[in-house]
Amino acid sequence: MPFARLAAATTPTCHLGLGLAAVGRPGYINLGRDRDLGADRSVDALRARTHELLDAAYAQGVRYLDAARSYGRSEEFLADWLRARPEIDDVVVGSKWGYTYTADWRTDAEQHEVKDHSAATYARQRAESAALLGDRLDLYQIHSVTPDSPALTDKELHARLAEAAASGLTVGFSTSGPAQADAIRAALAVTVDGEPLFRTVQSTYNALETSAGPALAEAHDAGLTVIVKEGMANGRLAGPDAPEALREVARSTGHGCDAVALALILRRPWAGVVLSGAATVDQLVSNLHAPAVDLDDEQAARLDALAEDPQAYWRRRGRLPWH
Template sequence: MTKISNIGLGTAAIGRPLYINIKNTTKESGVFNLDDFKLKGKQVLESAYEKGIRYFDTAPGYGMSEQLLIEWLEEKNDPSIKVGTKWGYTYVANFDPNAEIHEVKEHSLSKLNEQWEVSKQLLPHLSFYQIHSATLDTGVLENGDVLKRLHDIKKEHNIKVGITASGANQLEILKKASAISIENETLFSVYQCTFNMFEQSIREIDHVFKNGNQLIIKEALANGRVFSNNNYPEYNSFYSYLEKLENQFQVGRDAIILSYCTSIYPEAIVLSGANNETHLASNLNATTVKLTDTQINELSKFKVAAEFYWNERKKLTWN
């Protein structure tokens, strides 16, 4: 088995029954079985491991996924497994597929300390500890007590700390975070942000992801918008080009897109958000795709303005 270094598993979709996606389905009417859901989640973790994945991304806001990983890691004896988790979101839907509110953000020192008490159980596999969806409006990047506590965790446990960023102003957030120092040392060295063929704004600040800093790419599949959809006629040329590449490489477009991301950022970890073994296997076909420079350049031409991308994303629902 070959270990895969540049694709990791994001566990949001195996830790809670719903996630923001392109689908617009009606709410569930059946009974949600928590035990079955938990079993399926562990099966996905094991399948990812067997297929060579060694990086797993989680968060308290992802329902049971952090606890799933804690339990699953107890069964493994492999120091090559690395985990990244976050703090700042609390899952509040109680695994109810019909819940109106799924998560609540709080970037306080008390929330950091509360969630760290659980997250530290991921040690010694825990490599990255991140602020979940750092924003300017919460003031977390100016909260001296929080920043000092993160610095203490970083030093005490020899792990990297970082942020995840979303939204049309993710560049501003990343720039602000990268300039923060504690005790004459740059605090953050892990940056998890959105990048795909549509949202390419982070390419303006590639210097932030160098000098030993770790880039983690999330939402590579644009919450499903990369799949042909009549509601997005503006992407028809993009869909046609992807269909051409699918026929050439004999893989799904998910694999092509993940390959594109790893081609642009070879040192990054690109997250698969698969919640079942079939989708995971399809995603990992990315390791067999070798895009040419011409194909990479053509795919890069499909970028849209960040404001357009994020306004479009706001209209997506939990499914």
């Protein structure tokens, strides 16, 4: 599978990836977005910002890049960057299908994305991703699977995904919501002709939301590559918004709260790739210090104590405004 290239990388950041959710569209739910992006959120401005981030990430050894159909023009921006740098052939490119971007490049849209896990949506969005990324696309994931998702039971969809896998595309899924663990375990049971369908799982896991941890360990033991998203809880674990315990640990390590939050995830033996969702190069550089943060057991225990009830965590996340 393509992630073998990450495992063989020699750079210290080989287990950190760059997600483009925050820069592929003008509106998102991350805290501090007004400060990070400023007023100019034109297509050209965000294209330039995305390319700047990709350049910086690649120079620092990042080799996994993560987009989605619903991240505005993230696939387009990434494809432009790849075409302009044909010498770069060692990155792993992932994207997702299952949500359609509907905000029309507005931050005040009534609805920013629409979820649909049907085989018809897969066929449409697979063609759209292929038109932009072509054979540079390594991993295609179902976006935000929940236990009630039809993607877990749709045999026609499974057959189409298995066909894509047979052609060389790695097939995975991502999860969201308070029942992530249930969704992960249900997906692990999906087979086609007796073989597991999915080779990767991407889930939310951070110091505040740890409920998926045991299921992610099971996925890792089953041979899946685990990708962790929202490691800073949409900004709640970064800077002035971070809990006092995290800020105290960060001060004692000499690193930023963001790097410490990501370092906690890197301690998990099942974490294959941990995503940075940076919106600025300064944020990215700070995130990439995570492998250098040497947390001791006492510090890690203090951070583990920050975990919230998953229902409460996801209710709060659901109230974050798009801005």
